[in-house]
Amino acid sequence: MLTEAEVRALTALHGEQTVSDLATNLDRSLSYTSELVERLETAGLVETRRQGKTKRIRLSDAKALELLTKLTQQYSHIDWPELLSGAALRVCYYLDTPRTPTKLARRADVHRSTVHRALAPLQHRGIVYQTDDGTYALNDGFEPLSVFARELAHHVHRQTVEAQTDTYSILWESLDEFLVQTPTEIDNEHFIPTGPDQFQRYGLPLLARDRRYYLYSEATCELSPEMLCCHMLVIDSGARTQSYCLLLLSHVDIDRNELRAQAIKYGVDDVVDDLCTYLDTSGAQRTSRLPEWEDFQELAEEYEVTP
CATH class of the missing domain: 1.10.10.10 (Winged helix-like DNA-binding domain superfamily/Winged helix DNA-binding domain)
Structure with a gap:
């Protein structure tokens, strides 16, 4: 997340200093310190301004x-x-x-x-x-x-998404990944489209809104149905969304172990457990947000899904 040199520079900065002052405090060369400041400025952790030929630096408001x-x-x-x-x-x-x-x-x-x-x-x-x-x-x-550590990761995530759009909301995040909502289309290999419009990949054409949803991840190449289900529940765990997730779980060959692992990761394991129990008992065990079994059968028939 940060190197020792970067943390040392951040802790050595008090008020506004010149790059030369910081180099002296760190006992480093001017060229090394200049490169260090440039990295921290790119990361949004320091701000710089020119005063004549002198560059002055201070901590950002992160x-x-x-x-x-x-x-x-x-x-x-x-x-x-x-x-x-x-x-x-x-x-x-x-x-x-x-x-x-x-x-x-x-x-x-x-x-x-x-x-x-x-x-x-x-x-x-x-x-x-x-x-x-x-x-x-x-x-x-x-x-x-x-x-x-968590706030630093959140800052990094904000810097990452702000390189793509000015309008967004981070709905969920971990150390290296985050789920973001934005009205902007993002064309970047690490921003994987998710949310309602991705149900079309499984023959479930849901009504898409103006909002777009992306999972940012450098480790994930493709969105699995287990991940999509969990993302939907993070986006909105209301009755309508839960019914759509029931359709997906009924329609696609789901790996229950993988679904459970993803649910724990995204903090929606209680809801996912309720969905699985509902399907396993044909609606005999259901929460207040889940439809009567007859109503779900009617919805499933509309989408040509066999529960």
């Missing part, structure tokens, strides 16, 4: 930097740039709640050994502790570290 400043001021005796380098921030993103090394590795997309290696210095400084069963957690007072 909320993540406000959190970082508070953290470094409160615990000024800690060398945060060294601790937060490498995969540490990636792992801390998921320390919003105590997690096992296996879960941290899976969610942060790193090896288990990387989790231990990244958290060992934090554990040594009393920032992180490990329970008898191996679960990692943040000690009291250091919870803002995970908040900072």
Whole structure:
């Protein structure tokens, strides 16, 4: 997320400085510091202005930097740039709640050994502790570290989508992915179309609105029906949407294990469980948002789907 040099530059910036001042504070060459500032400016973390021949720099108003400043001021005796380098921030993103090394590795997309290696210095400084069963957690007072990691990722996501459109809403996000709503058509290989209009791929032509939905992911190449179902429930978990998801689950050969995994990832596992139970019991067990079985059969017939 950030290199040690980038964190060190951000924590060294107080008020407005020249690039030369920052280079002196970092004990780095002017050319190295200029390149560092350029990267941080591209990332929207610093702002620069020209004063004659001198370039002056200051921190941007990104909320993540406000959190970082508070953290470094409160615990000024800690060398945060060294601790937060490498995969540490990636792992801390998921320390919003105590997690096992296996879960941290899976969610942060790193090896288990990387989790231990990244958290060992934090554990040594009393920032992180490990329970008898191996679960990692943040000690009291250091919870803002995970908040900072999450806000930093959110900032990166905003920078990514703002390179494509000015009008958008991020509906869901993880460390490396996010689901976005926008009125703008985005033509970028990492923005994968999803939402209502993608039901047409499965012979279910839903009425598309002016809004467009995209999953941003550098790891995913194609949208699966399991993902589409979960995206729809993130977009809107109302009765109509749940009925459409029932149509999809009835019409397409769904991998239940994959569906469950995706549902947990997107935080809609309770709703997905209700949908599966509804189908498995032919509507005998249903929540208030699900239709009577006869009504769903009528809807399914309209779309030529056999429940």
